[in-house]
Amino acid sequence: MASTSVAAEAARRRTFAVISHPDAGKSTITEALALHAHVIGEAGAVHGKGGRKAVVSDWMAMEQQRGISITSAVLQFSYRDCVVNLLDTPGHADFSEDTYRVLTAVDCAVMLLDAAKGLEPQTLKLFEVCRHRRIPVITFINKWDRPGLDALELLDEIETRIGMKPTPLTWPVGVAGEFHGVIDRRDDHMVHFERTPGGTRAAIEEHLDVDEARRRYGADFDRAAEEVELLAASDATHDQKLFVDAVTTPVLFGAAVANFGVRQLLDVLIDHAPPPSPQPDEADEPRSLEAPFSGFVFKIQANMNPAHRDQVAFLRVCSGRFERGMVVTHATSGRPFTTKYAQSMFGASRDTIDEAFPGDVIGLVNATNLGIGDSLYLERPVRFPALPSYAPEHFATIRTDDTSKAKRFRRGITQLDAEGVVQVLHSQARGEHSPVLAAVGPMQFEVAAHRLRTEFNVPVTVDNLPYTLARRTDADGAKSLVSAPGVEVFTRLRDDAILAAFPNRWRLQTITSDLPNVLLEPLLADA
Numbered sequence: 306m307a308s309t310s311v312a313a314e315a316a317r318r319r320t321f322a323v324i325s326h327p328d329a330g331k332s333t334i335t336e337a338l339a340l341h342a343h344v345i346g347e348a349g350a351v352h353g354k355g356g357r358k359a360v361v362s363d364w365m366a367m368e369q370q371r372g373i374s375i376t377s378a379v380l381q382f383s384y385r386d387c388v389v390n391l392l393d394t395p396g397h398a399d400f401s402e403d404t405y406r407v408l409t410a411v412d413c414a415v416m417l418l419d420a421a422k423g424l425e426p427q428t429l430k431l432f433e434v435c436r437h438r439r440i441p442v443i444t445f446i447n448k449w450d451r452p453g454l455d456a457l458e459l460l461d462e463i464e465t466r467i468g469m470k471p472t473p474l475t476w477p478v479g480v481a482g483e484f485h486g487v488i489d490r491r492d493d494h495m496v497h498f499e500r501t502p503g504g505t506r507a508a509i510e511e512h513l514d515v516d517e518a519r520r521r522y523g524a525d526f527d528r529a530a531e532e533v534e535l536l537a538a539s540d541a542t543h544d545q546k547l548f549v550d551a552v553t554t555p556v557l558f559g560a561a562v563a564n565f566g567v568r569q570l571l572d573v574l575i576d577h578a579p580p581p582s583p584q585p586d587e588a589d590e591p592r593s594l595e596a597p598f599s600g601f602v603f604k605i606q607a608n609m610n611p612a613h614r615d616q617v618a619f620l621r622v623c624s625g626r627f628e629r630g631m632v633v634t635h636a637t638s639g640r641p642f643t644t645k646y647a648q649s650m651f652g653a654s655r656d657t658i659d660e661a662f663p664g665d666v667i668g669l670v671n672a673t674n675l676g677i678g679d680s681l682y683l684e685r686p687v688r689f690p691a692l693p694s695y696a697p698e699h700f701a702t703i704r705t706d707d708t709s710k711a712k713r714f715r716r717g718i719t720q721l722d723a724e725g726v727v728q729v730l731h732s733q734a735r736g737e738h739s740p741v742l743a744a745v746g747p748m749q750f751e752v753a754a755h756r757l758r759t760e761f762n763v764p765v766t767v768d769n770l771p772y773t774l775a776r777r778t779d780a781d782g783a784k785s786l787v788s789a790p791g792v793e794v795f796t797r798l799r800d801d802a803i804l805a806a807f808p809n810r811w812r813l814q815t816i817t818s819d820l821p822n823v824l825l826e827p828l829l830a831d832a
């Protein structure tokens with residue numbers, strides 16, 4: 306094994322995340338992908354929704370009460386001659402900040418759309434993050450087994466509202482709701498899908514040539530074939546370079562619940578999704594894949610297992626070979642870090658991993674001094690750029706009435722910030738002992754309060770503030786804004802960014818026109 310070249314191992318990695326508006330079918334397609342790759346015998350074993358077998362993580366009672374999956378982890382499987390890393394993202398929109406961070410660790414994203422709903426608010430935000438970070442996106446139009454929008458209309462919507470040109474690789478035969486199969490534009494054959502009982506096993510596929518397809522599906526096939534010609538005439542054809550540059554998005558049609566089109570998606574991932582490439586460091590210098598081991602932490606999850614009260618840092622490997630037990634350097638502190646407890650994990654299952662390559666994700670257990678965005682390296686020092694912080698839409702004060710626990714309270718708040726659970730803000734007016742929490746989703750506050758109470762044993766009170774959006778400003782802007790009614794200026798603990806919070810868009814507009822010289826810059830993934 307020692308002779309395996311790092312470059313060759315990296316070249317066969319495909320690291321991606323499935324992203325979508327809630328309910329588009331992310332859990333269903335995750336199971337379907339795993340099923341096709343033979344990781345799990347039967348679909349339904351990964352997530353616990355809809356009465357299927359539950360293997361959800363149990364790190365927090367809250368998660369179970371609400372029946373949502375807050376944690377994200379990684380499913381690794383082999384398919385064809387590749388190693389596929391599927392990074393899970395939380396299903397609930399309140400934790401989209403977590404999803405955005407997962408996107409810093411992938412080489413490609415699969416965007417799932419509900420055929421009946423088209424682009425939804427969360428879809429638009431996620432596309433924006435992908436475009437900003439230049440992450441190639443494959444679009445999978447799901448739920449084609451039931452009535453939905455017209456396929457050409459959906460493409461139009463993607464092009465006009467997202468600004469990425471859709472280039473379908475497959476095209477549906479039969480309108481949404483009467484789905485016979487797809488024309489595979491790469492070989493012009495039609496693939497007919499047949500349901501298996503309950504949809505729990507891979508769909509039965511039949512490959513038909515044009516004559517046979519026309520004989521069986523008549524007008525439906527002719528219409529699809531005409532539309533395919535239309536696509537070719539309007540240049541809606543896959544171009545690998547434009548896809549990798551996030552200018553175009555290949556589109557596939559299917560129905561995850563029946564496993565229709567899932568194999569095609571996996572094949573497209575293998576054939577077209579980019580393998581890991583050299584990761585730029587803080588100074589924008591790419592670190593060669595074959596440089597000694599390096600990686601960065603993109604997610605921290607505490608208390609995944611209440612029995613162990615542990616904290617897991619998820620690290621994306623950027624260069625070199627990782628071997629469990631390696632002593633690496635933590636770039637932020639300069640201290641050595643022992644990787645004795647390295648694991649791969651998904652849902653409730655954990656396996657010890659012995660080695661990993663660029664593109665892989667490792668879970669470092671009991672990594673109490675690692676923070677979000679921290680770099681680890683072997684031999685040749687590197688610091689990867691800090692992870693971006695996203696536009697908060699909810700704000701709240703948090704305090705403890707137990708003065709004897711003030712110190713513990715501060716430690717807890719700092720810890721939650723380092724883990725990226727919430728953004729911690731301070732304002733001059735409130736003083737350093739009265740932090741304000743900011744979040745993309747309000748449930749982040751519940752998680753923060755829950756953790757302070759249970760882990761740090763500090764009673765806390767959270768009170769919502771009336772702000773709904775923030776803009777980045779500078780020191781001059783802060784001076785001008787400090788006396789503006791309804792506006793509050795904060796400094797973010799994480800990056801010292803100066804943020805101005807506004808109750809609504811209308812107030813932002815009046816400020817913009819009253820104080821035209823004040824810098825008010827939108828933040829990433831702004832609503």
Ligand code: GDP
Nearest residue numbers: 327328329330331332333447448451560561562
């Ligand atoms: P998530 O919130 O994005 O993870 O969505 P889920 O995977 O939980 O799916 C939401 C609902 O849509 C569930 O009831 C699924 O059974 C259903 N669903 C998922 N994929 C399909 C599909 O291809 N066709 C149909 N008809 N329903 C689907």
